[in-house]
Amino acid sequence: MSANPEPTTHPVSAAEGAAARPAAQTARKRRPLTPFWRAVGAVAWKDLRAEIRSRELINSMVLFTFMTVMVFSLALELDKEARQTTVAGVLWVTIVFAGLIGLSRSLAAEKDRGSLDALLLAPVDRSALFFGKMLSNLLFVLVIALVLLALLTVLFNVTLLKPLLIVVVVLGTIGFTTAGTLLSSMSVHARAREAMLPIILMPVVLPVLISAVRASTAILEGLPRDDWFPWIQLLVVADVIFLAAGYGLFDYVVEE
Amino acid sequence: MPAPDRTIEVRALTKTFGLNPVLRGLDLDVPRGEFLTLLGPNGSGKTTLLRILGALARPTSGTVRIGGWELPGEAEFVRAQLGVVSHLPLLYDTLTAEENLLFFARMYNVPREMRRDRVETVLRRVGLARRARDVVATYSRGMQQRLAIARAILHDPAVLLLDEPYTGLDQDAAALLDELLREVAIGGRTVIMTTHDLRRGHALADRIAILSRGKIAFDAPCREVDPDALPALYADTTGAATTR
Numbered sequence: 001m002s003a004n005p006e007p008t009t010h011p012v013s014a015a016e017g018a019a020a021r022p023a024a025q026t027a028r029k030r031r032p033l034t035p036f037w038r039a040v041g042a043v044a045w046k047d048l049r050a051e052i053r054s055r056e057l058i059n060s061m062v063l064f065t066f067m068t069v070m071v072f073s074l075a076l077e078l079d080k081e082a083r084q085t086t087v088a089g090v091l092w093v094t095i096v097f098a099g100l101i102g103l104s105r106s107l108a109a110e111k112d113r114g115s116l117d118a119l120l121l122a123p124v125d126r127s128a129l130f131f132g133k134m135l136s137n138l139l140f141v142l143v144i145a146l147v148l149l150a151l152l153t154v155l156f157n158v159t160l161l162k163p164l165l166i167v168v169v170v171l172g173t174i175g176f177t178t179a180g181t182l183l184s185s186m187s188v189h190a191r192a193r194e195a196m197l198p199i200i201l202m203p204v205v206l207p208v209l210i211s212a213v214r215a216s217t218a219i220l221e222g223l224p225r226d227d228w229f230p231w232i233q234l235l236v237v238a239d240v241i242f243l244a245a246g247y248g249l250f251d252y253v254v255e256e
Numbered sequence: 257m258p259a260p261d262r263t264i265e266v267r268a269l270t271k272t273f274g275l276n277p278v279l280r281g282l283d284l285d286v287p288r289g290e291f292l293t294l295l296g297p298n299g300s301g302k303t304t305l306l307r308i309l310g311a312l313a314r315p316t317s318g319t320v321r322i323g324g325w326e327l328p329g330e331a332e333f334v335r336a337q338l339g340v341v342s343h344l345p346l347l348y349d350t351l352t353a354e355e356n357l358l359f360f361a362r363m364y365n366v367p368r369e370m371r372r373d374r375v376e377t378v379l380r381r382v383g384l385a386r387r388a389r390d391v392v393a394t395y396s397r398g399m400q401q402r403l404a405i406a407r408a409i410l411h412d413p414a415v416l417l418l419d420e421p422y423t424g425l426d427q428d429a430a431a432l433l434d435e436l437l438r439e440v441a442i443g444g445r446t447v448i449m450t451t452h453d454l455r456r457g458h459a460l461a462d463r464i465a466i467l468s469r470g471k472i473a474f475d476a477p478c479r480e481v482d483p484d485a486l487p488a489l490y491a492d493t494t495g496a497a498t499t500r
Contacts, residue, residue, distance in 0.1 A: 033332050034365040042362040046348065046355075053391070054350040114344030118407070120312055121346075122363040123336035255314060 039124035043132025047106075048139065057105055061098045061144050068094045069148065073155040083156045088216035091160070092209055094148055095169075096176065099141045103180035104197045106137055107188045116188070120254060130250035134181040141177050145169050164219050164228070171235040172212030178242035179205050185253050208242075211235045263287050264309065264415065264446060269318035270470075271304050278304045280470035281318070288414075291447040293457035293478075296467035297494050302450040305467070306419045309448070310340050323414055336364070339408030339416045343423035345400040346407065349393040353384055353403050356392060357410055364411035378406040382436060398429025402436060409440050416440060418449035422456065434460065454490055458483045468494045 034042075051057055072090045076082075110116035119129050149160045149169070183201045187193040215231035264286040271279040278301045286292050296302045307313040308320060311331035320327040325334045340346070347356050357375040366374055379385045382402040392400060401421060408416060418437070422430050437460055441447050451457045458464055458478055464486075466474040474493045481489070 033336060034363060038365070039363060042359055046351070046359045049355060050348055050350045056350075113349065114342065114346045115348055117310075117312060117340075117342065117344075118346035118360070119363075121310055121335055121338065121340050122360070123332050123365070124363060125332070255312075 034124045039128035040131045044135040047136035126251040137177045175208035175239045265321040267319045289444045291461045293461035294450045300467045337414045339413035343420045345404040354388040382406045416447045
């Protein structure tokens with residue numbers, strides 16, 4: 001530490017001293033707060049930037065996805081019809097468990113290095129922090145889902161890149177990551193948080209998973225609209241409920 | 257709407273964790289521009305008090321006003337006036353110093369056209385301009401703490417809360433931090449610093465207070481306190497042994 005490349009601080013110049021003084025003189029003015037969506041964008045941008053540099057989460061998630069799909073592919077030697085029936089289950093099981101890797105680290109990493117306090121100290125509506133974290137988690141899980149769709153298409157020889165299926169994947173992932181971000185912020189103060197998150201998250205996202213699997217299976221089997229549309233409606237309702245819960249509850253969940 | 261007067265007023269503040277009371281009816285006033293050093297043994301409630309002032313924890317009872325804004329109801333307005341330095345740097349180690357500060361500039365609503373200038377100014381001020389594009393993970397502990405100060409003063413806050421900022425610093429880095437804290441106190445900022453370093457706390461501050469068992473047990477201007485007698489005074493007040 002003593003071998004410091006810049007051993008001295010910059011002395012306060014008259015100009016900088018003057019720049020500091022307005023803080024005192026303008027004290028009676030109300031400082032404008034950070035707009036909600038600017039804070040959401042800033043948090044999501046920061047997470048993406050940090051992840052692009054470290055590739056800590058995305059590498060683990062991609063590796064897990066690849067291994068899981070390989071295991072399923074080798075373990076289930078299925079004919080074309082059976083593959084079509086099981087592929088939706090494989091898709092969602094992999095999304096959920098790969099997603100859990102990202103969700104459990106997202107806020108835990110902030111807590112461990114103390115930066116969660118820095119976020120909570122910012123003069124922003126705390127639900128903006130929730131939406132920022134949720135947005136970055138959503139992007140990570142969607143990247144994994146995209147990789148997964150391509151992998152399963154190759155290994156299971158089933159066409160998964162269908163617009164309707166992609167809509168289901170996006171809706172299901174929104175519900176899963178929204179609930180996951182909220183519950184990971186609840187478990188972040190717990191000692192065994194990595195073990196706790198799946199235990200508290202799974203029952204909560206069960207309606208999303210059931211709807212997503214049923215809608216995906218119906219779409220892949222080419223069943224009529226009545227067989228998949230109600231499940232998509234259920235997904236939309238679950239997403240809205242989870243987003244509203246995140247908006248309303250995050251402030252209470254993160255505060256001591 | 258209350259008129260922000262940049263003072264800190266704490267009245268009958270209590271904070272309980274479960275059945276354990278940490279703050280027990282604490283009263284404290286800090287006038288504008290004053291540097292207050294808060295001393296006290298571990299568990300006396302120093303960090304809890306700063307976390308309540310920083311709107312990171314809710315008081316169990318009592319009132320807290322900062323700059324005329326009341327906590328917890330007007331927490332966002334209070335947070336807009338605060339800069340906080342902790343013993344942890346509260347930075348992202350995979351981002352560069354510049355990226356960290358640009359992120360916090362956005363979070364503190366520094367106008368877009370001023371952000372880069374402001375970031376350059378504070379980096380120069382803490383002596384890190386040449387390392388601005390280095391990832392924070394490559395910084396020494398002392399450099400991280402200087403960057404933490406840059407983050408804390410980025411939005412030109414009226415109040416600085418410093419929670420044991422010297423933890424983990426060697427002598428050179430601590431001396432640099434002294435210099436920086438003296439500089440950032442210029443300009444009418446109100447500063448509250450907690451520390452276990454009695455001499456350093458006395459040398460930097462205008463006023464010194466000792467927190468013991470959740471209450472202010474001693475409070476006096478530094479000019480009225482002999483630094484050589486401070487360790488004995490501290491030991492008498494808190495019942496703790498100290499050699500500093």
